[in-house]
Amino acid sequence: MNKQELYSEIEKLRKNKAITWGPPYDAKVLCTTKFHLFFELLDIETPQLRGMAHIPSHSVVIDAKISPPEINFHCMHEIMHHVFHSDRPTKIYNTYDDTQANQDPFIEWQANEGAAQFLVPYQRFIPDYIKTARECAHNAFPDIDTEDFLSQKYFVSSKVIHNRIESLNYEIYQYLNGVPIETIDVRSKNYLQKNGWDLRHDKRYCKKCLAPLKNGDKYCQICGCFLDDGHFLHQLRTIGKGAGYMEYPGIELDEKDRAIECPVCHNTELYSKGRFCIICGNSLVNLCSAAQEPFDSSCQNNDPLPGNARYCPFCGAESTFFQKGILPHWNENSEEIDNDGELPF
Structure with a gap:
């Protein structure tokens, strides 16, 4: 069985x-x-x-x-x-x-x-877990608070909730990636290990905007928040870990990190080797604006940024897509923002 x-x-x-x-x-x-x-x-x-x-x-x-x-x-x-x-x-x-x-x-x-x-049936638990994780996302210890809350809700110990989250990692990953709870594929850890699946549903994220972070990020690419000065206690205020993150949409990119269509004129007839639109001349690549300035030595990062990046993760300068108004402010027109400009989770 x-x-x-x-x-x-x-x-x-x-x-x-x-x-x-x-x-x-x-x-x-x-x-x-x-x-x-x-x-x-x-x-x-x-x-x-x-x-x-x-x-x-x-x-x-x-x-x-x-x-x-x-x-x-x-x-x-x-x-x-x-x-x-x-x-x-x-x-x-x-x-x-x-x-x-x-x-x-x-x-x-x-x-x-x-x-x-x-x-703790997964059909009810997984949506409860994601909802609670986002409500606790701004806390100093979001994982612990999430487990404590759910342990009371399901009348089991925090250890049981912790083990449940680990056991359902694959199923939670599917749910976070848009699979309806009714059609989630249930698999054991042994099955996943044999088939080489080793991804995690939880991520490091910015506590201000809840955007996922990459290792080495000094600034959040979505809201520009300064994240890491090397002090562990300071990181507790800026970096969270868990399932309480949010994915922000942006400009869709191809395998060469270029916009699939021009983000300004929406031309889709692009030169296969070019980095600029052949119609309006706009850059198809999102870059650190500071690194593009000839007399600005504050950033040497010339690598393309993700299609939803508003800021450079290394120096905190605006991205070229954000600077040109291609990407909106991270909390603009959001129905989930409260009166203080913060996410309500």
């Missing part, structure tokens, strides 16, 4: 048990009312032992010393053992903080991933 098949079984289980409402779920209540299992909290003395599923007695036992969100997840984990593993020779399943040497890692993965999908 792979990840996609497991998630499909969880949704069938939810339907068969007539669980028609959304999260948060109280696993203790579901344990007794929907799965008809006995539930008990005990003060377990065995180190790191957090719960147990006893198949013959149809019971679930959870350590009373852990927090309510942890109890909720471990209870659902043990329920998954009853659902998927009751016909196996093993009749007692113990849950520890970490998988033990004598445990079957695949069986524990099924129970763990099944519990995660039941309590």
